[in-house]
Amino acid sequence: xxxxxxxxxxxxxxxxxxxxxxxxxxxxxxxxxxxxxxxxxxxxxxxxxxxxxxxxxxxxxxxxxxxxxxxxxxxxxxxxx
Amino acid sequence: xxxxxxxxxxxxxxxxxxxxxxxxxxxxxxxxxxxxxxxxxxxxxxxxxxxxxxxxxxxxxxxxxxxxxxxxxxxxxxxxxxxxxxxxxxxxxxxxxxxxxxxxxxxxxxxxxxxxxxxxxxxxxxxxxxxxxxxxxxxxxxxxxxxxxxxxxxxxxxxxxxxxxxxxxxxxxxxxxxxxxxxxxxxxxxxxxxxxxxxxxxxxxxxxxxxxxxxxxxxxxxxxxxxxxxxxxxxxxxxxxxxxxxxxxxxxxxxxxxxxxxxxxxxxxxxxxxxxxxxxxxxxxxxxxxxxxxxxxxxxxxxxxxxxxxxxxxxxxxxxxxxxxxxxxxxxxxxxxxxxxxxxxxxxxxxxxxxxxxxxxxxxxxxxxxxxxxxxxxxxxxxxxxxxxxxxxxxxxxxxxxxxxxxxxxxxxxxxxxxxxxxxxxxxxxxxxxxxxxxxxxxxxxxxxxxxxxxxxxxxxxxxxxxxxxxxxxxxxxxxxxxxxxxxxxxxxxxxxxxxxxxxxxxxxxxxxxxxxxxxxxxxxxxxxxxxxxxxxxxxxxxxxxxxxxxxxxxxxxxxxxxxxxxxxxxxxxxxxxxxxxxxxxxxxxxxxxxxxxxxxxxxxxxxxxx
Numbered sequence: 054x055x056x057x058x059x060x061x062x063x064x065x066x067x068x069x070x071x072x073x074x075x076x077x078x079x080x081x082x083x084x085x086x087x088x089x090x091x092x093x094x095x096x097x098x099x100x101x102x103x104x105x106x107x108x109x110x111x112x113x114x115x116x117x118x119x120x121x122x123x124x125x126x127x128x129x130x131x132x133x134x
Numbered sequence: 135x136x137x138x139x140x141x142x143x144x145x146x147x148x149x150x151x152x153x154x155x156x157x158x159x160x161x162x163x164x165x166x167x168x169x170x171x172x173x174x175x176x177x178x179x180x181x182x183x184x185x186x187x188x189x190x191x192x193x194x195x196x197x198x199x200x201x202x203x204x205x206x207x208x209x210x211x212x213x214x215x216x217x218x219x220x221x222x223x224x225x226x227x228x229x230x231x232x233x234x235x236x237x238x239x240x241x242x243x244x245x246x247x248x249x250x251x252x253x254x255x256x257x258x259x260x261x262x263x264x265x266x267x268x269x270x271x272x273x274x275x276x277x278x279x280x281x282x283x284x285x286x287x288x289x290x291x292x293x294x295x296x297x298x299x300x301x302x303x304x305x306x307x308x309x310x311x312x313x314x315x316x317x318x319x320x321x322x323x324x325x326x327x328x329x330x331x332x333x334x335x336x337x338x339x340x341x342x343x344x345x346x347x348x349x350x351x352x353x354x355x356x357x358x359x360x361x362x363x364x365x366x367x368x369x370x371x372x373x374x375x376x377x378x379x380x381x382x383x384x385x386x387x388x389x390x391x392x393x394x395x396x397x398x399x400x401x402x403x404x405x406x407x408x409x410x411x412x413x414x415x416x417x418x419x420x421x422x423x424x425x426x427x428x429x430x431x432x433x434x435x436x437x438x439x440x441x442x443x444x445x446x447x448x449x450x451x452x453x454x455x456x457x458x459x460x461x462x463x464x465x466x467x468x469x470x471x472x473x474x475x476x477x478x479x480x481x482x483x484x485x486x487x488x489x490x491x492x493x494x495x496x497x498x499x500x501x502x503x504x505x506x507x508x509x510x511x512x513x514x515x516x517x518x519x520x521x522x523x524x525x526x527x528x529x530x531x532x533x534x535x536x537x538x539x540x541x542x543x544x545x546x547x548x549x550x551x552x553x554x555x556x557x558x559x560x561x562x563x564x565x566x567x568x569x570x571x572x573x574x575x576x577x578x579x580x581x582x583x584x585x586x587x588x589x590x591x592x593x594x595x596x597x598x599x600x601x602x603x604x605x606x607x608x609x610x611x612x613x614x615x616x617x618x619x620x621x622x623x624x625x626x627x628x629x630x631x632x633x634x635x636x637x638x639x640x641x642x643x644x645x646x647x648x649x650x651x652x653x654x655x656x657x658x659x660x661x662x663x664x665x666x667x668x669x670x671x672x673x674x675x676x677x678x679x680x681x682x683x684x685x686x687x688x689x690x691x692x693x694x695x696x697x698x699x700x701x702x703x704x705x706x707x708x709x710x711x712x713x714x715x716x717x718x719x720x721x722x723x724x725x726x727x728x729x730x731x732x733x734x735x736x737x738x739x740x741x742x743x744x745x
Contacts, residue, residue: 060570060597067601067608068563078141078173081159086600089568091575093593102600105158 063087063099064113071116072123073103079120082106135190137161137183139172146172148191152227153208156184156465156495158519166229177519181497185467188438192387192413193368196252197437197465198223198245199494201237203518205465208232210253218246225249237492237517241462244435248410251366251385255337258293258314265293265312272299281305281313281321296340307334315340317370332364339370385410410435416442437464462492469499490515497521564608568597571612572625578745579628580635583619587632590616630731720744 065071065084072079082103088110091097100110117123135146146154150165159180161172174180188195188207196208201221214226223234223246236242269276270284278284282303284294290309298318305325307313315321315338322343325336369388391414416439495518573579577592594615601608613622629635717723720743724730730743737743 060568060574060595062566063568063599066564066567067599076171080173086598087567089595089597089599091595093575095575 060089060091061097061099063089063101065101065116065118071101071103071118072120073111073115073117074123079117079123135187137172137187139183140175141173144170144172146187148194148209148211151209152212152230153206153225153232154184154187155204155206156180156519157204161187164230164232181467185440188413192438194252194256195413196249197412198234198249199236199241199464199517200234201517203494203516203520205495205518206232206234208249210249210256213249213253216246216249216253218242223249237515244408244410244433248385248412248435251335252387252412255335255366255368255387258312258335258337262293265291267293267295269295269297270301271297272301273297285309285311285313296338308332310334312337314338315369334365336365336367336369338368340368341371341373342369343371343373385412386414387412388414391416408433410437411439412437414438415440433460433462435462435464436466439463439466439468441466441468460490460492462494463496464494465496467497467499492517493520494518495520564599564601564606567599567608568610568612571595571597573612573614573628579614579630580632581616581619581623581628582635587635588618589632590618590628593617596622 065087067084067087069084070081071084072081074080082105084101085104086102088100088102089097090100099113101113101116102108102110117126135148136143137146146163147165150167152164152166154161154163157171157180159174159177161174161180161184163170163172172180172183174183184207191209194209194211196210197205198208199205208225212227214228216223216225218224218239221236221239221242223236223242225232225234234242234245236245266289268278268284268288270278270281272279276297278287280303281294281296281301282305284296285305285307288294288311291311293312293314296313296315296319298316300320300322302322304323305321307325310333312335315336317339319339320341320343325342365385367386367388369386372388372391386409388411411434414436492515498521573592573595575592575595579590579592581588581590592614596613596615598611598613599608612625614625614628615622629638717726720737723737723743732745733742735743
């Protein structure tokens, strides 16, 4: 049984500008809300809401700190092929 | 029209368009072929492209805001019909139907009327066969040589087509009528009306150039005017010696207003005015771009306006005796280039009553002070992405007023071309969130489940962080899930012990109270008033927050604590208390005490005892 919770500080904070891929184009958006979920197996996941996208939740894997990070991500994916 | 986006030049075809709207750094075009989003570097670039598109096709675009501030530019060429149901405007495009929810039923009614007028105007020439038509041509080649003769000569409900040429005459309309001014037609005097309840359309591309000091369109300079007349005016340009409009009730849609006098658009009447102006570009070097002066309640809606004013006074004004009840600014850009400190840019109301000002997706830029000001009380409602700069003098003033921001208001420094880099103050960035929740997975908590105190074990934790107050703290909401309960439960409804929950529910019944004078704690009605407070059994009691400091007052016998008549503590520190000799493990302690806090109860090793 744990004494401390496993909640982690989210990678992107409310107010941060992040980039998402929409219709193959990098789009900047501001984080308006974060949701951290710790389940029974003690796994933690984080989702984000972005201004301009209503109540839609984005997974952390869908967000990038910079446009360059998106490019790196795709390059890595290409290298994996 | 070709539009340069960040991913190449794209074509936006008005013939395929149902409607479009600005969404931050993109424009969404809803076309016959489906929705398409064009992206730009920033919000201003997207707005500029949207404005350029509007400037070309303004005649057939109607701007309707929804309750979030989003402004829909509707292609009236595609509109089959429109109707209103409460706050909802329903637009039938044939292939699709679009519903737009307004902030109020009044707004939806006004916007639907505005839309229907533009639809009527757009389709007028196509439907001209439905009218008795007279033509005015100054050359004498057609029915009339003057507009006033035509207006006098035709029957109620007729249409008058005005050919190119100059018309230096006074025109007064007193019947239901459609006047259509072809390109190249120029009117050199005021148009007025004295009819009651007339429905009048002035359509086309007329240039109204009046160099007198009182240019009047349906104004009170005409005797007997009825402000209930239903008037719709379209124009190409208005060049006015004094005022663009005077005492006008109705809807105006045009392109350029060039006033020479102190008031660009003057609404001056002794009756109730309801003014709606759309798609205008106004440049003025004098005061008071928009103004209302009426002794009766009135409303003014301004859409799609670009206003540049270099006056030392106000852009928007209503003063003195007026009873203006509401201004609505919808998708406008307004610039006051005056640097003089102290000038009251934008809004200056000296009304004796409160005013409401509604701002949708608009941009206000002041080179000098930015000042929403009212001597009385002004209530601002801001919807959608609105931008206001602070001005050169760093004063952002909303004096004497109330500001409601329903979505976002950005206060920033932008230059006069609206294209400087944004200072993003949408949401103040937070740091190090979320913080640890009070409980975690596996913790046992107590919950009032429909009247029954239920022991539950947490199997999931959900923590949400946002920043509704746009401060450095943000807001964190912790919720917990359980196998036995479907819904998440907020932290405030959970308790560490059964007794703490019971105390929260039934505190008064437990007779737990503190007497601030005698420093007594009385629990379970066991109270020895003479010898002081008596506590018979502390088992299970939730004592967090109790103040024991008064026990230092040894001269006061009422501060004693007793257990079964035995003084437990009288000026004695609890640090001297020891556990019974039989207790030498955590398990034995927990079995004996039963109620403890896992975090704040320290074991002999100095660490929290835990669960």
